[in-house]
Amino acid sequence: MSIDLSGLASYGVFLLTLAAIYGVVSLALNVQWGMTGLFNIGIAGFYAIGAYCAAIVTTPPSPSHLGGLGLPFGVGLLVAMAVSGLVAFLVGLLTLKLREDYLAIATIGISEIIRLVLKNEDWIGNGVRGIAGIARPLSANPLVYLAVVLLVLAATYLAVERARKSPWGRVLRALRENELGAQAAGKNIYRFRMEAFVLGSMIMGLGGALYAHFIGFVSPEAFEPVFATFLVWVMLIAGGSGNNKGAVLGAFVIWLVWSGTELLTNQLPADYVTQGSALRVLLIGVLLQVILLRRPEGLLPEERPHVGASPASSAEAEDEA
Amino acid sequence: MVSIQGLSKAFGGLQAVNQCSFDIPAGGITGLIGPNGAGKTTLFSMVAGAVRPDSGKILLDGEDVTGLPTHKLFRKGLVRTFQIPHEFSRMTVRENLMVVPPGQSGENLISALLAPGRVRAQEQAVRQKVDDVLDFLQITHVANELAGNLSGGQKKLLELGRTMMTEARMVLLDEPGAGVNRTLLGKLADAILRLNHERGYTFCIIEHDMDLIARLCQPVVVMAHGRVIAEGSMDDIRRNEEVREAYLGGHAARKLDEDAKP
Numbered sequence: 001m002s003i004d005l006s007g008l009a010s011y012g013v014f015l016l017t018l019a020a021i022y023g024v025v026s027l028a029l030n031v032q033w034g035m036t037g038l039f040n041i042g043i044a045g046f047y048a049i050g051a052y053c054a055a056i057v058t059t060p061p062s063p064s065h066l067g068g069l070g071l072p073f074g075v076g077l078l079v080a081m082a083v084s085g086l087v088a089f090l091v092g093l094l095t096l097k098l099r100e101d102y103l104a105i106a107t108i109g110i111s112e113i114i115r116l117v118l119k120n121e122d123w124i125g126n127g128v129r130g131i132a133g134i135a136r137p138l139s140a141n142p143l144v145y146l147a148v149v150l151l152v153l154a155a156t157y158l159a160v161e162r163a164r165k166s167p168w169g170r171v172l173r174a175l176r177e178n179e180l181g182a183q184a185a186g187k188n189i190y191r192f193r194m195e196a197f198v199l200g201s202m203i204m205g206l207g208g209a210l211y212a213h214f215i216g217f218v219s220p221e222a223f224e225p226v227f228a229t230f231l232v233w234v235m236l237i238a239g240g241s242g243n244n245k246g247a248v249l250g251a252f253v254i255w256l257v258w259s260g261t262e263l264l265t266n267q268l269p270a271d272y273v274t275q276g277s278a279l280r281v282l283l284i285g286v287l288l289q290v291i292l293l294r295r296p297e298g299l300l301p302e303e304r305p306h307v308g309a310s311p312a313s314s315a316e317a318e319d320e321a
Numbered sequence: 322m323v324s325i326q327g328l329s330k331a332f333g334g335l336q337a338v339n340q341c342s343f344d345i346p347a348g349g350i351t352g353l354i355g356p357n358g359a360g361k362t363t364l365f366s367m368v369a370g371a372v373r374p375d376s377g378k379i380l381l382d383g384e385d386v387t388g389l390p391t392h393k394l395f396r397k398g399l400v401r402t403f404q405i406p407h408e409f410s411r412m413t414v415r416e417n418l419m420v421v422p423p424g425q426s427g428e429n430l431i432s433a434l435l436a437p438g439r440v441r442a443q444e445q446a447v448r449q450k451v452d453d454v455l456d457f458l459q460i461t462h463v464a465n466e467l468a469g470n471l472s473g474g475q476k477k478l479l480e481l482g483r484t485m486m487t488e489a490r491m492v493l494l495d496e497p498g499a500g501v502n503r504t505l506l507g508k509l510a511d512a513i514l515r516l517n518h519e520r521g522y523t524f525c526i527i528e529h530d531m532d533l534i535a536r537l538c539q540p541v542v543v544m545a546h547g548r549v550i551a552e553g554s555m556d557d558i559r560r561n562e563e564v565r566e567a568y569l570g571g572h573a574a575r576k577l578d579e580d581a582k583p
Contacts, residue, residue: 162434167419167427167444174409174420181407183371185421185483186395195430302411 013142015259020149021210023251025228026235027153027160027244028203034242034302035164036196037176039104044228045111046201048118049087050080050208051218055131058213065126073137077152077209084205088198096193103197111229119220130219134212149210153248156203161244163199172196173242226281231258234288240298249299258284322347322491322523323368323399328377329547330363337363339547341377345491350517350524352538352555354531356568360547361527362404365493368525369401370394381491396423398490402483404499404527406476410469414460417468417479418451419444421486454485458512474505481512484522491523492516498530510536543567 025047032038054076056067087110095106118125125131136145163169175182175189182189212218222228231254239250261283265276291298323345330338338360345351353361366372368379370391379387381397391401409417425447427433427440455461458478463471468479477497484492497513498506510533516522528534534541535555543551543558545567551558558564 159434162437163430166433166437166440167425167447168430168433170412170416170420171428173412174417177409177411178407180371180403181409182420183391184369184395184401184403184407186392186400186423186487187420188390188392199430 010142013146015256017142017146017149017214018211018259019252019255020146020153021207021214022232022235022255023153023248024149024156024210025204025207025232026239026247026251027156028200028207029232029236030200030241030244030247031160031163031196031203032200034236034247035169035176036172036193037100038193038197038200039100040107040197040200041104041225041229041233042107042109042111043204043232044223044225045107045114046084046088046204047208047211047228048111048114048218048220048223049084050205051212051222052118052125052131052208053080053083053205054209054212055125055134055218058135059131059133062131064129065122065131066124073135073213076213077206080205080209081202084208085198085202088201089194092194092197096197097190108225108229111223111225115220115223118223125218125220128219128221130217132217134216134218136213136216145214149214152206152210156206157244157248160203164244168192168195231255231284234284236298237288238291238298240300240302242302243298243300246298246300246302253299254284254287257287322382323525324378324380324383325364325368326378326380328364328367328379329375330360330367330372331375332363336547338367338374341544341547341549343542343549343552345523345525346540347523348517348521349539350513350526350537352534352541353525353527353544354529354534354541354558355544355550358546359544359567361544362495364544365401365495365525365527369399369493371401395487398488399493400484400487400489400491401493402477402480402495402497404495406473406480408468408471408476408479410467412468413465414455414468414471414479415448415451415464418454418482418486419447421483422447422450423487450486454482457485457515458482459508474501474509477501477509478505478512481509485516489522491525494524494526494528496527496529498528498533506530506533513537 025043029040029043032040056065057069057071057079058073058076059068060070061068091106091110095103119128121127137148138144171182171187171192174185175187175192179189235250235254236247237250238254239248240246258280261280265273265280268276325344326342328338328341329336341360341364355361363372367374370389370393373388377387378385381399386394386397409420426436426443433440455464458481460475460478463475468476471479481494481497494513497509501509513524514537517524526534526538538555540553541555541558542549543564550567551561551564
């Protein structure tokens with residue numbers, strides 16, 4: 001077997017770009033689940049909204065789907081985030097005052113509805129044929145786009161990490177640990193839940209928009225729960241729920257495992273390829289089980305922010321000792 | 322300070338609290354006692370805004386606060402603790418307390434992201450306040466311990482500490498002494514008295530430990546089967562026939578009297 005070096009390099013860029021996009025979505029889930037304990041199993045829905053918004057806002061005018069506004073990349077990202085956030089807000093209004101299991105049911109329901117509407121309502125996104133011709137910003141060169149995605153990932157990481165370390169993030173953790181306690185500490189837990197849910201969903205929409213510009217094409221089948229929801233959960237749990245570095249690391253590791261097994265199954269005789277790809281899903285499931293049993297805190301466990309005594313009092317403590 | 326007027330609450334067919342009325346006088350330490358299942362904790366939950374009453378009114382300084390959510394009551398200075406401590410287990414003791422102060426600018430996501438300087442300055446002030454509270458409760462040595470690792474008694478102190486992190490005026494303590502060893506219990510009682518004297522906290526305390534009630538509380542309110550059956554000083558309560566009936570059953574109470582005779 002001869003190795004085509006340039007082919008390998010471009011495959012590497014492809015892999016890294018998708019891993020970085022998943023990193024953004026994994027950070028988003030960490031805001032909702034890792035930091036706040038909100039059980040969102042409808043990531044795919046917000047991801048799809050982001051992707052379609054980007055497509056509709058940035059592609060040239062077309063009779064086959066909504067929009068075609070021909071606006072710049074940046075506007076697409078902002079619209080993607082705004083619409084995902086708005087949908088999250090509406091879902092939140094209905095579910096965040098209820099017990100947490102209702103959020104899980106509602107989110108998976110909403111994400112499936114979004115996918116089915118996109119599939120059947122041709123006027124929105126051209127149905128199963130999807131929207132093509134979504135351009136990359138600056139240049140068609142995949143290396144340039146990888147740089148753009150890495151930049152967005154870095155910015156998202158810094159913002160989310162700052163939020164986590166702030167008093168805002170502290171209230172989220174408190175309410176994750178003990179809802180009644182947070183309430184008794186005077187916090188409006190509904191407000192904080194809503195903020196975390198909306199912020200996370202906006203970032204999921206951002207991830208979807210990055211994905212649309214990378215592949216250049218969106219269609220409903222890209223937003224099956226297995227790829228867009230389940231895989232992200234495995235990434236966050238494997239990387240370390242509650243830890244933003246872990247969320248990003250998990251995205252890269254799991255995406256490499258996932259793609260690596262695709263290379264393997266492609267080597268199988270044609271008759272077995274279908275079974276092989278089903279086995280990949282099974283493998284990821286088994287991997288998740290092993291992680292949960294052997295290392296439930298993930299590769300990078302949640303770090304405790306260092307909150308040492310204020311300088312004055314620690315000096316006193318030493319005096320006493 | 323707090324006036325409870327004809328408060329009722331039923332859970333399904335169980336009338337947990339039935340037409341309860343009494344006042345919690347400002348500046349005092351009111352005891353709330355009664356056998357298990359008398360409806361004391363449900364009453365607390367209603368006053369603290371966690372459970373909505375079916376009927377009746379709660380007045381805080383003359384203002385009708387019935388049905389207000391917990392966080393709004395908190396802002397008015399009404400704070401409660403729990404019988405079973407509700408600490409944030411995977412956060413340090415220090416963080417547990419730092420969560421509490423209301424109106425921190427860093428709790429606003431936008432300023433948390435965009436005004437880190439102001440947030441940092443405020444964090445410094447909050448941290449100073451935490452140090453004072455830890456010092457007051459004499460639990461500075463566990464400041465950086467995860468709250469989930471504390472002993473039962475230390476968790477109770479932490480619950481009390483939480484009420485000290487805000488401008489509380491009215492504090493509801495649900496069985497602060499339950500599961501606390503004698504030494505720590507003394508410390509707890511001292512802390513309550515000091516908060517009452519020095520900071521003017523008004524307390525209402527549910528407690529089964531009669532020594533603690535006798536030491537701290539005046540007046541004492543007795544509940545049984547969802548109703549208030551007696552109110553007065555601890556001595557009045559001790560002599561009250563209906564109270565003894567409720568706690569011991571009439572026969573046992575009479576037997577106790579006979580045994581006590583020389």
